[in-house]
Amino acid sequence: MTDADLVIIGNGMACHKLLADLVQQPNRPARILVFGAETKAAYNRVLLSSLLAGELADQAAELCASEWYQQHQIELVLGDAVVHLDKHNKQLISRSGLVVRYQQLVLALGAEATTPPYAKTALPGLCTFRNWSDLEQLRQVAAKGGKALVLGGGFLGLEAAEGLRKQGMQVSLLQRSGYLLNRQLDPAAATLLQQQLEHRGLTIFTHASVSTLLQRDQKFSGVLLTDGSQLEADVLVMALGIRPNIQLAQQAGLRTEQGICVDAQLRSSDPDIFALGECCQFGEHTFGLVAPIATQAQVLAAVVSGQHANYQLSDSSTQLKISGIQLSSCGDIPALLQQQDLQQFCYQDQQHHDYRRLWLDKERRLVGAVCVGDTSLSGFYAELINQQKAVSCSTELLFGPAQQAA
Numbered sequence: 001m002t003d004a005d006l007v008i009i010g011n012g013m014a015c016h017k018l019l020a021d022l023v024q025q026p027n028r029p030a031r032i033l034v035f036g037a038e039t040k041a042a043y044n045r046v047l048l049s050s051l052l053a054g055e056l057a058d059q060a061a062e063l064c065a066s067e068w069y070q071q072h073q074i075e076l077v078l079g080d081a082v083v084h085l086d087k088h089n090k091q092l093i094s095r096s097g098l099v100v101r102y103q104q105l106v107l108a109l110g111a112e113a114t115t116p117p118y119a120k121t122a123l124p125g126l127c128t129f130r131n132w133s134d135l136e137q138l139r140q141v142a143a144k145g146g147k148a149l150v151l152g153g154g155f156l157g158l159e160a161a162e163g164l165r166k167q168g169m170q171v172s173l174l175q176r177s178g179y180l181l182n183r184q185l186d187p188a189a190a191t192l193l194q195q196q197l198e199h200r201g202l203t204i205f206t207h208a209s210v211s212t213l214l215q216r217d218q219k220f221s222g223v224l225l226t227d228g229s230q231l232e233a234d235v236l237v238m239a240l241g242i243r244p245n246i247q248l249a250q251q252a253g254l255r256t257e258q259g260i261c262v263d264a265q266l267r268s269s270d271p272d273i274f275a276l277g278e279c280c281q282f283g284e285h286t287f288g289l290v291a292p293i294a295t296q297a298q299v300l301a302a303v304v305s306g307q308h309a310n311y312q313l314s315d316s317s318t319q320l321k322i323s324g325i326q327l328s329s330c331g332d333i334p335a336l337l338q339q340q341d342l343q344q345f346c347y348q349d350q351q352h353h354d355y356r357r358l359w360l361d362k363e364r365r366l367v368g369a370v371c372v373g374d375t376s377l378s379g380f381y382a383e384l385i386n387q388q389k390a391v392s393c394s395t396e397l398l399f400g401p402a403q404q405a406a
Helices: 013-022 045-052 067-071 132-143 155-166 187-199 247-252 290-304 333-338 378-387 395-399
Strands: 002-009 032-036 074-078 082-086 091-094 099-107 111-113 126-128 147-151 170-174 203-205 210-216 219-225 230-232 235-238 242-244 260-262 273-275 280-282 318-322 325-330 343-349 354-360 366-372
Touching (some): 002 013, 013 032, 013 290, 067 074, 132 155, 155 318, 187 325, 219 235, 343 395, 354 395
Parallel strands (some): 002 032, 032 074, 147 235
Antiparallel strands (some): 091 099, 111 242, 219 230, 318 325, 343 354, 354 366
């Protein structure tokens, strides 16, 4: 049995940002203990695709040296997941049998890859792309060459597809909806993106849904689509999104919905247990982007150090980069595409592959923006959306603050 003032379960990017903010706090908890289920210390998950593509060395993804934890008197336990949480006795047990009592506890459990029903049974040739273990598996696959299918036209699917293509595989991507990145882009922007990716060598199928997995010699060999067509491949990478990891919280009796429910101090239904990052739910919102999670970490560092702080939602721009193609998105784009009473402004430079589309409501407030190519104005658009002030109903809004007259 060991005791700690603060225990953090999960050693991902959210945990590391929390620790980085905590060490700046003069009244931080004295003894901090961190559990990481992976054998590798915190790394930048955003860079996994660049590592897969061979564009960066592994060291580029490390968020800090192993000595950093020791320098700040933080005890790090890796490769040992917490399997039991007793909130009544403020005690937890790890897989290796380590028993820890805590004063405050942070659940930074992250999220897990969504797996379709037809792929629940383990089959050689099926992969996800979520962590370092997945990266190593895909590296081994890519080294053999051959054909790969990537299931999912979101950011992660596109990144996995491009990474495997750059390693020499023949890659086809299957997107169930009518266009890529359908949660972040409008159809015109997605078409521009698809054209550029196909020009680089990807094969992309939209309106494509898998009916059955095909096998040969008890290994994955391809897919049968719902339209009856078949595609052969040596590997299937499933990139269908994520779901918050809430099993431990459910076992402990904490309030959960999609994620672990928290208040503005990131506090769960137990006053001494907090949740942070992809595993938490604030109001109706769950989180998968770096910017809001970084803000949560800053708030939580203050709260567990005895200060008063509140987390507030804001509409930051989603910045994406796929094989050198810059994209940004602000606002609820799928919802905006369904509304008929919004003003819209659009700009496209086909020669430079630049595209912008803006949405204004009846009060002349900017409510959404999509950019492809030149994304230099994405921060400006996000600020306008958060300010909720009337802006000029002029195409000059498309060209930046210097042209903008409120």
